[in-house]
Amino acid sequence: MATIAFILLCHKDPEGIIEQAQRLTAVGDYMAIHFDARARPADYQRIREALRDNPRVTFSHKRAKCGWGEWSLVQATLYAVQAAVADFPRATHFYMLSGDCMAIKSAEYAHDFLDRDEVDYIESFDFHSSGWIKTGIREERLIYRHLFNERQNKRLFYKSIDLQRRFGLTRAIPQDLQIQIGSQWWCLRRRTIEAILGFCDSRRDVMRFFRTTWIPDETFFQTLVRHLVPETEISARSLTFLLFTDYGMPVTFYNDHYDLLLSQDYLFARKISLEAHEMKRRLGQLYAARGVSFQISNEGRSLFQFLSGRGRVGRRFVTRFWETESSLGRERELMIVICKKWHVAKRLVEQIRQITGLHCVDYLFHEGHTPLPDLGGIQTNLEKRTRHRRALMRMLFDYHKTDRMVVCMDPSGLDLLHDFCSDRAQTRLLEIECDFTDDYLSGHARRVGLAGDRTPPEVLERLLPTIRHDMTFEADQIRDSDFENLYRIRQHQTPAENAPAVARFLGVSDSAAHDIVALDHLFTD
Template structure:
């Protein structure tokens, strides 16, 4: 029979380590525990006393274990040597941590290894074959020296790496070694493990690996290649890492996920996951069927989790991971429409559009005095207020929150050069934005106003400058929004086709063809108005060519009432 020995590296949660160790020994597996020397002697002594009644539990000499340092390898060597010396009948040694949890009956693991008495299970691949290294150090971890802790002395670590690169300092890899990397958690045969620990060149190898970065991922992975007769380059321990190279932690709600993996052992288990420890540290014979360990069955879930964590959801912003500018996964969560110049050209355009499309149609959300929500509301979904001060504090968040809180319902709002303009680049960069712009329509309210003509000329010049800058943004190479523009003259000449395309784009219309259009405002004399602006030294060019003889005004007159399209 192939007796299995467990080497356990413990750093925290000693009560859980004791619970798991007793679970191993209950199935006849001896356990050698190494406790991090950073644990106080008082706590360590209590832990040893608590386990003293179990003859299959031993404790090895202690080392200080720093992440990425040699101490973890030294701890593994010491505990493994004690295991081989104390329990001569052990044929496989399984390396685990205090946060590891057996997922299947221990007897199944013993039988699985008995059927493979000469197989070493250790993930071992050359640096050219791995893609999981984080931080830009793959081959360099074997050719540079790393005497400083990455976590405790980050500046010294980075500075020394840069210095070695600048001076082109390279370490010589011991003859006969080809550096390999892989998971720290392995299961080796006594023959292979003893050969590594008793190698005549061990001092040379140890001296070299002491200055390798994260040697626990390369020491045994490299030396096993010298002695093993049959390597399965995989770990029997389920250990998943996130995009930053940190291990995923399993909680109580991961119970079914862990069962689906069919793996023998999993790490890293949250110490307070009472349900996991209660479920798996019992008789599992009826709970799980014998199967080949297959962590790939749940890889899709982890990939989705990484994508959700790194990219988030379209249009959802969180304080905990607010994206850098340009790195957002969608500025908003749902398509929406922006109309510019339509409320100036058509009477009651907003209620007409709402009736024609079923969408929620707002007024000028970025009007200087307040956000004009549909129906005159002062607060809408998500407790968004119509207060201009709150809106202008972060206008991009205002739009993204509006769309997120109403996702599933098409939102439409009006915009123009008289509104707050801080939102222009956001709208241009948003792939969900659908902008329909009638350029120069801002002149219609001025034409119909009772202002002094000198003031009209000044205001017209101001609005034209603003709209010109806006159009430059909407036509830039960075624009991702769908933008359609018409000059005022172009739109008036043939209004039905663009109105029809807008209705179809929103997609909520119940009719195949538009049969009724909104009523256009009275524009008799508008051409002469524009000529007067020119005569006063202001050149209105965005609205297109309006002859001063009022040709367009004559065309428009018949359409003062709603008209039908045959």
């Protein structure tokens, strides 16, 4: 059975560290602690005094003065790993933690999880081609020597890079290593850890190289594991759940995130607020519990992106000048059906096809597999279609040799509606107002990844008002835009009541419009 030696890097909150060590070792696991040498000596002594009689806790024999982005973080990790390997010969796995991490599963679940597969868990992706780095310097992390800390000496940090670039002072990456990158929060098997320590002793050239790279805690272990372990024995993921904001800052979890964290497919979470006393208490009790089953839905990441994006509504990019000057054609008519329930809009436009013979296209700006002719590549993906929206529509008019066309759009595409309504072509809009039951919203949440099949009902219950408000907000935006030729049909109205709006939208007779909206199952979910 798996036995874990936790590698804990910390620099504050001595009470929290003591509680964490006692909690994790009480079930039979171990812990090696590295407390930052820059931190308060009194805090370190307090931790050592509280844990000195715990045989399952050890301390790194040396302490590094840690700085963000520096080699010192890797060195601190190695110090703690060396202590854990020497003092805990029965440990089968070594798990990296910080002081603000907490278990979000029981120890029983964690041990069973690690026993399931004989692999190392570590994010490990190609440094140059994976796109893992989103902002900041990339190749410069490796090919230049970094002697200054960017956060402490920003001017000297970038001046050093500039001088090395100006004088061509690049250096070679060790030829036998393919540099990898990923999260520093890993869980490695004992034989992998021992192989890494042996590699560190024998390859001083590699150690010298990484000592002056930038942010080596994201590349050192990741690269060595790929170098030393067969690919089939590596799971390129972290077992610690963490999120980052759009500004690159880690998301902090509070008491009301308890249920969300338990439903994620991870063993630990980072980072837990110092003030989240209730959640810490509950998670502490959970770790020692036995026979607990967990419903894994794993919607946390997509849910965070959805909720954090609310309120940031608006156009991200202005219209390109070549699109502004282009036109679909003054004599052409573009009729746009707007509906959040795509299946309802598709039924309506199918009726329009059959009864009027108009050419209709489904959600071409929202659905990648919408059937489109070959238009020279502009139709290949949603990004291209949206970027060259007017050119795409003009080519569709030309391809089908028609001056009248119906397309479907989602209410979220407000920028598309504004753009087409500002064109010299005659643009008319038909909004389909549908009812949204809780069952439909639950299904919608699952379809878009905000929830899973095993998402607890209470989580869905809290989420549904937000989704409903989001849909209402999109509809309100359309109304507030005061589009000149906007017509509306409603689910609760009779075909006779909806027909006049469809007739004006399509420019057909009332009887033809009535035949279109009289479909029995038009609004059925």
